[in-house]
Amino acid sequence: MSRIAQRFAALKAEGRAGLVTFITAGDPDAATGQALLEGLPGAGADLIELGMPFSDPMADGPVIQASSIRALANGASLVRTLEMVRLFRVRDQETPIILMGYYNPIYAHGVPAFCAEAASAGVDGLIIVDLPPEEAEELTVPAHAQGIDFIFLTAPTTDDARLPTVLAGASGFVYYVSIAGITGTASASREAIAAAVERLHRHTSLPIAVGFGLKSAAQVAMVGGLADAAVVGSAIVQTVADGLDAGGRAKPGLVDDVLTFVGSLAAGLRGSTEQD
Secondary structure (H helix, E strand, O other): OOHHHHHHHHHHHHOOOEEEEEEEOOOOOHHHHHHHHHHHHHHOOOEEEEEOOOOOOOOOOHHHHHHHHHHHHOOOOHHHHHHHHHHHHHHOOOOOEEEEEOHHHHHHHOHHHHHHHHHHHOOOEEEEOOOOHHHOHHHHHHHHHOOOEEOOEEOOOOOOOOHHHHHOOOOOOEEEEOOOOOOOOOOOOHHHHHHHHHHHHHHOOOOEEEEOOOOOHHHHHHHHOOOOEEEEOHHHHHHHHHOEOOOOOEOOOHHHHHHHHHHHHHHHHOOOOOOO
């Protein structure tokens, strides 16, 4: 059983939804990014999405776009992202890590080599936002061969006729983008999310994670009552940005502030103000 499947099984046994957190690899610098990654599980992250910095992140809003620019300016790369995961695995063999990003860097690196190196580093899943299902086999096949789950995005615009195509090659979980648009924008209503999750469960037995627009513990708790996991990205990355000085360098306390914020999000899903 994969780490992702094990984690969702454990969450089901606990009777709660999971918290999926997103950070950009190497943001704002390599050392701070590594400290954030390694601190997330202890703060309450059940699964981690690690963004692969890219120069043209077209599906992302300005907050995550800026994080990619910061990371790339400080030497982030696909190879260094995989090394972050490798270092993380020295201390943590249980928390699932999903790489999220765009296909171009993977294609340039070489798909078979990337999949082998990602598996060796300890990557559990991939979310490639600009690779449609009809063109995904060149990545999904070698990824699955290495034991890496491929998570597809679904959206309010993904109708019942298209869902079987989207879900045919999916594994791990399904990421429901609760709004049409870029990351970090307005959030969907409870009623809309409930209807969408119910519809998705008619098409798949995979866990459903809901993201885009979630910024507060209350929103996370609301989604946790409807879906198998809540995904928070832009709000966490904004907390990173808030901890930078005028020169873009991490101020003392940045890591603690980010992890405290993550802890507040996780507390709502655990029905407690205390972190596990």
